[in-house]
Amino acid sequence: MAARRVDPERVAWKREQITVEAGRLFSTQGYERTSVADIARAVGVRQASIFYYFTDKAALFRAIFERDLPVAEALIARHADAEEPVPAILDVLSELAKDAADPGASGMVVELLRRVEHDPALIAVVMRTAEVLTGGLAALIARGISDGDIDAALDPVETATWLQAIVDATYLNARPGYSPLPELQRTVLGYLTPRTQQGAEPHD
Incomplete structure (x- = not known):
C-alpha cells in the first residue's frame, strides 16, 4: 500500500487556521482557561488533529508569535532604503500598531506577558522579532540623525x-x-524631532 502523500500547502493552511482560532480564544478566554478541546471545536476538527500540527498547547501559543518574525523582516526590508527616514519610521510603527483596535488585542498582550515567565522558547521567539525591528529602526534613526531630521542627542538603538x-x-x-x-504618530514625532525645531533651547 502506497504511503499517503502530505500536501505542504494544505498543512500550512490548516496550521494557520488552527493558529488564528487559537489566538482568538486565547485573547478572549485566556491561555489557562482555553483547552485544546475548545480550539478543536472552534476549528471543527477532532482534538487529536490539533496534535498532528502542534506538539502541545504551548507550541500552539508560540506559533501565534512565530508568525511575527517573517512579517517584521519583510516590513523592515520594505523601508530599509527609504529616502526619508522619519516617514519610514512612522510607517513601520503604524503597521506594527494597526491591530491595536482589534477587540482581542489587549488580551493577547496580557497572555503573552503571563506566558513568557513559563516558556523560554516563547521568549526566544519574541526576542528574535524584537531584534529585527530594533536593528531596522535603529538604522533608520541613525540616518535621520545624520540628515538632521532626528534629534542628535538620541541613541539609535535605545530610541528604537x-x-x-x-x-x-x-x-x-x-x-x-x-x-x-x-x-x-504625534508622540513619535515629538520624541524624534530635534529640540531646535520644537522651539526649545537646550538647558545647561
Whole structure:
C-alpha cells in the first residue's frame, strides 16, 4: 500500500487556521482557561488533529508569535532604503500598531506577558522579532540623525527600543474599534524631532 502523500500547502493552511482560532480564544478566554478541546471545536476538527500540527498547547501559543518574525523582516526590508527616514519610521510603527483596535488585542498582550515567565522558547521567539525591528529602526534613526531630521542627542538603538515600547502601549491601552495611530504618530514625532525645531533651547 502506497504511503499517503502530505500536501505542504494544505498543512500550512490548516496550521494557520488552527493558529488564528487559537489566538482568538486565547485573547478572549485566556491561555489557562482555553483547552485544546475548545480550539478543536472552534476549528471543527477532532482534538487529536490539533496534535498532528502542534506538539502541545504551548507550541500552539508560540506559533501565534512565530508568525511575527517573517512579517517584521519583510516590513523592515520594505523601508530599509527609504529616502526619508522619519516617514519610514512612522510607517513601520503604524503597521506594527494597526491591530491595536482589534477587540482581542489587549488580551493577547496580557497572555503573552503571563506566558513568557513559563516558556523560554516563547521568549526566544519574541526576542528574535524584537531584534529585527530594533536593528531596522535603529538604522533608520541613525540616518535621520545624520540628515538632521532626528534629534542628535538620541541613541539609535535605545530610541528604537523605546519606539517599540510605545507600540506595545497602544495594545495594552487598546479599546475596541478605536485607532491609536494618530496619537502614536504625534508622540513619535515629538520624541524624534530635534529640540531646535520644537522651539526649545537646550538647558545647561
